[in-house]
Amino acid sequence: MTILTEILAQKEVELVTLKAQAPTEVAVEKKRPSLFETLRSSTHVQVIAEMKRASPSKGLIAEGANPVAQASAYEQAGAACVSVLTDEKYFKGSFADLKNVANAIDIPLLCKDFVIDEVQIDYAKAAGASVVLLIVAALNDEQLDRLHRYATSLSLDVLVETHNVEELQRALAINAKIIGVNNRNLHDFSIDLAHTEEIAAVFPFDEERVFISESGIWTSEDAARVAKAGARAVLVGESLMKSDSVQGAIHALRVPLGVAQ
Numbered sequence: 019m020t021i022l023t024e025i026l027a028q029k030e031v032e033l034v035t036l037k038a039q040a041p042t043e044v045a046v047e048k049k050r051p052s053l054f055e056t057l058r059s060s061t062h063v064q065v066i067a068e069m070k071r072a073s074p075s076k077g078l079i080a081e082g083a084n085p086v087a088q089a090s091a092y093e094q095a096g097a098a099c100v101s102v103l104t105d106e107k108y109f110k111g112s113f114a115d116l117k118n119v120a121n122a123i124d125i126p127l128l129c130k131d132f133v134i135d136e137v138q139i140d141y142a143k144a145a146g147a148s149v150v151l152l153i154v155a156a157l158n159d160e161q162l163d164r165l166h167r168y169a170t171s172l173s174l175d176v177l178v179e180t181h182n183v184e185e186l187q188r189a190l191a192i193n194a195k196i197i198g199v200n201n202r203n204l205h206d207f208s209i210d211l212a213h214t215e216e217i218a219a220v221f222p223f224d225e226e227r228v229f230i231s232e233s234g235i236w237t238s239e240d241a242a243r244v245a246k247a248g249a250r251a252v253l254v255g256e257s258l259m260k261s262d263s264v265q266g267a268i269h270a271l272r273v274p275l276g277v278a279q
């Protein structure tokens with residue numbers, strides 16, 4: 019059993035509770051800019067900045083972090099989007115974190131979780147998210163298509179996460195517009211930015227799609243490397259959570275785009 023299969027089994031257990039109660043954590047409804055348009059309209063790499071207290075691969079990252087202060091700092095530093103982990107057991111996040119952040123910032127807001135059922139998308143929406151994550155490796159084709167349609171029907175943007183070329187084909191088959199490549203393998207935690215290059219080599223770059231590089235990004239050199247491959251944005255957690263200067267760290271990642279995208 020890998021960590022991904024363990025987390026997905028836990029999600030099945032949590033679904034019982036989520037389904038028993040309607041989502042009540044309704045955030046102030048805000049009209050946020052579309053993530054897709056935000057990412058398409060920039061000449062520099064955009065940063066999706068993540069609120070991440072802990073993770074199964076790294077353990078505690080920033081236990082005492084205040085999600086509202088962290089997200090507000092990201093917004094002020096020029097992040098294009100804030101990502102909030104809502105998984106409790108493995109990442110020490112919550113839907114309450116998401117709702118608090120939603121009330122504090124106006125930019126696109128991603129609910130980062132392991133979505134396997136519509137009810138989780140209802141909770142994300144009720145907590146104020148404007149984007150949800152769907153992980154191709156966690157879903158079969160029917161689930162992926164159904165959940166993608168459901169989120170889109172609620173006017174949410176969807177970030178579809180892939181890890182290899184076969185998963186990219188599955189993301190393209192449902193006509194995903196915002197496609198990420200996770201440089202971290204969710205089965206064994208190994209990180210390699212070469213995954214971005216491997217998928218970029220077959221990615222159909224055009225104005226209808228955006229390509230995002232996720233995980234393991236620390237420096238301007240990392241951002242420049244994935245930008246050269248075609249990434250319009252980077253999804254960054256640990257390095258920002260551990261930075262003494264969110265302003266400086268985000269600024270450093272906002273390098274000019276490459277030519278592919």
Ligand SMILES: O=P(O)(O)OC[C@@H](O)[C@@H](O)c1c[nH]c2ccccc12
Nearest residue numbers: 200232233234235253254255256257
């Ligand atoms: O902390 P990092 O290495 O910068 O990674 C951020 C983000 O990409 C990572 O948290 C992530 C990417 N996909 C996920 C899916 C579930 C949980 C977490 C993730």
